[in-house]
Amino acid sequence: MKSQELVFTNNVGDAIDEIVGKINPCNVFVLVDVNTASFVLPRLQALSKTVAEATVITTKAGDMHKNLDSTAAIWKRLGEEGATRHSLLINVGGGVVTDMGAFAAATYKRGITFINVPTTLLGAVDASVGGKTGVNLGVLKNEVGVFRQADCVIVSTLFFNTLTSEELRSGYAEMLKHALLNDKSSFDRLIERHVEDFDADTLLGLLEKSVLIKKDIVDSDPEEKGLRKSLNLGHTVGHAFESLALERKSPLPHGYAVAYGLVTELVLSKLTLSFPSDLLHKFAAYVKEVYPGFYFSCDDYPRLIALMRHDKKNSSTADINFTLLENVGEVRIDCVIGEEEIKNAFDITRDLLGI
Ligand SMILES: NC(=O)c1ccc[n+]([C@@H]2O[C@H](COP(=O)([O-])OP(=O)(O)OC[C@H]3O[C@@H](n4cnc5c(N)ncnc54)[C@H](O)[C@@H]3O)[C@@H](O)[C@H]2O)c1
Ligand SMILES: [Zn+2]
Secondary structure, three states: OOOOEEEEEHHHHHHHHHHHHHHHOOOEEEEEEHHHHHHHHHHHHHHOOOHHOOEEEOOOOOOHEEEEEHHHHHHHHHHOOOOOOOOOEEEEEOOOHHHHHHHHHHHHHOOEEEEEEEOHHHHHHOOOOOOOOOEEOOOEEEEEEOOOOOOOEOOOOOOOHHHHHHHHHHHHHHHHHHHHOOOHHHHHHHHHOOOOOOOHHHHHHHHHHHHHHHHHHHHHHHOOHHHHHHHHHOOOHHHHHHHHHOOOOOOHHHHHHHHHHHHHHHHHHHHHHHOOHHHHHHHHHHHHHHHOOOOHHHHHHHHHHHHHHOHHHOOOOOOOOEEEEEEEOOOEEEEEEEEHHHHHHHHHHHHOOOO
């Protein structure tokens, strides 16, 4: 898989026009969901001649619509509006639009060119970069898809002012994860303040650093055969928290679940790899302040452990596999941890977060 072109700019219109000029497609389509159709598209049409002249395809918003029916509707519109193998699709939206639009483009006529313009922080820092495209199949998340990098990703903070603070904080958790995987100075910088307190240009600088951390990891292992597993940090436990919250019918934003998952996995890192205690405490204090609202008790431990075991990465083994840290930037993949140690880590997590 070729490496991905990433452009970091708040002059999004000029960037799109320049890149599309270089690609020189025979026609251009823009995919939006109903929310980016009203919050983002008019601004982008005013900024970019390409977008103003493109055929717009609008899909429903939300992960429940990231499925094969919506994909088929996109393929159908492309066909009806005269798309060819030399057409270009520009995906303008959050992770739902970039995952599904990328999948639709990667498969339409065996693959047309596409560009991602992420409009959520989660999309910018994670979903739009790295080549994982796909859709859900029933309750199975991201079950159908292909690895295919966008021809270009244009990362900006221009459209974040219409996101809720919950959405911003959720995306920021993935930035915290990237910092933990990479270097202490990024980590210190991020936990200094709340994401809402950065101005657009400062946040763009932090975002650039964060996305490049993911890009380096993906470039070294594009199809997740080894090192890319480090990006699972916080997610083995995080996914279990997310599923538990869903079972309780009080869904948790993905990044909130990841933030709590990171705390538990840093506790495990301390218990098994001597991750520094002071950093664990600093991080847990930040999560406690910024990501309130989730509770679990010892009654939930068996269910949480069962959920982790059912995670596809751990299906057949008795123990559970984790990505852990010896220190910030010192990653150990495939750490196998037993149940008692995990329960112990849950106890400590609850103490640290005051729950
Ligand atoms: N491919 C990957 O590597 C990868 C990684 C992480 C997550 N994902 C996927 O990403 C999706 C989650 O991404 P998300 O959180 O961006 O979800 P999303 O695309 O559903 O966006 C969240 C909400 O914000 C709205 N929205 C988007 N931009 C907006 C803007 N600028 N102003 C106002 N509203 C806006 C959307 O319409 C939606 O209602 C999931 O489907 C997940 O599986 C993929
Ligand atoms: Zn995540």
